[in-house]
Amino acid sequence: GAVVSQHPSWVICKSGTSVKIECRSLDFQATTMFWYRQFPKQSLMLMATSNEGSKATYEQGVEKDKFLINHASLTLSTLTVTSAHPEDSSFYICSASSPGLGSTDTQYFGPGTRLTVL
Amino acid sequence: GQSLEQPSEVTAVEGAIVQINCTYQTSGFYGLSWYQQHDGGAPTFLSYNALDGLEETGRFSSFLSRSDSYGYLLLQELQMKDSASYFCAAPNPNRDDKIIFGKGTRLHILP
Numbered sequence: 001g002a003v004v005s006q007h008p009s010w011v012i013c014k015s016g017t018s019v020k021i022e023c024r025s026l027d028f029q030a031t032t033m034f035w036y037r038q039f040p041k042q043s044l045m046l047m048a049t050s051n052e053g054s055k056a057t058y059e060q061g062v063e064k065d066k067f068l069i070n071h072a073s074l075t076l077s078t079l080t081v082t083s084a085h086p087e088d089s090s091f092y093i094c095s096a097s098s099p100g101l102g103s104t105d106t107q108y109f110g111p112g113t114r115l116t117v118l
Numbered sequence: 119g120q121s122l123e124q125p126s127e128v129t130a131v132e133g134a135i136v137q138i139n140c141t142y143q144t145s146g147f148y149g150l151s152w153y154q155q156h157d158g159g160a161p162t163f164l165s166y167n168a169l170d171g172l173e174e175t176g177r178f179s180s181f182l183s184r185s186d187s188y189g190y191l192l193l194q195e196l197q198m199k200d201s202a203s204y205f206c207a208a209p210n211p212n213r214d215d216k217i218i219f220g221k222g223t224r225l226h227i228l229p
Contacts (some may be wrong), residue, residue, distance in 0.1 A: 034216070044219050106163055106166055109162065109163075111160050114158075
């Protein structure tokens with residue numbers, strides 16, 4: 001149980017284009033989803049917290065107009081990187097938590113999406 | 119605020135035992151988690167200690183001492199596949215479902 005999927009697993013795009021990444025909880029309803037970015041050999045950096053049906057809460061320093069997050073249902077959240085630039089190249093990981101899983105102190109991670117912007 | 123400190127790298131020999139330490143400073147503390155991440159992969163949950171003591175799950179064990187603001191992950195009978203980064207993490211004291219991660223310990227295993 002507690003499986004989270006992400007799509008695509010990797011994407012290469014040209015500078016200036018937009019990229020959408022999907023995060024789905026497959027066997028549970030996720031009340032909260034999180035989006036992280038991770039650079040090589042570094043820790044996970046939380047970008048935003050997403051709750052179904054409400055606006056995402058962004059961490060300090062994260063541009064909400066550049067990283068658009070939509071949490072349309074209890075099983076799907078999307079992150080759109082708008083007007084991507086090479087410095088946006090990174091590993092983007094989503095995670096989900098739910099009180100139904102016993103505790104919201106544990107997050108279940110998707111497999112990640114590696115974005116390369118040329 | 120909350121911060122978690124762990125060594126950046128640890129090296130051990132296949133078949134041996136290794137301990138990865140994590141110390142934390144926090145205005146509120148609810149428990150300590152451990153996650154494993156292989157290169158190119160996503161973190162996977164290993165364990166969560168809400169109470170003091172040792173939790174054992176197969177070859178991996180996790181320990182917490184609230185009085186010492188300290189915990190560790192113990193890996194026994196090391197296998198080459200255990201080469202990965204290990205993150206300690208704790209729920210945000212604000213109880214907003216966020217998790218604060220340490221910077222991670224890269225475990226190198228020698229044959």
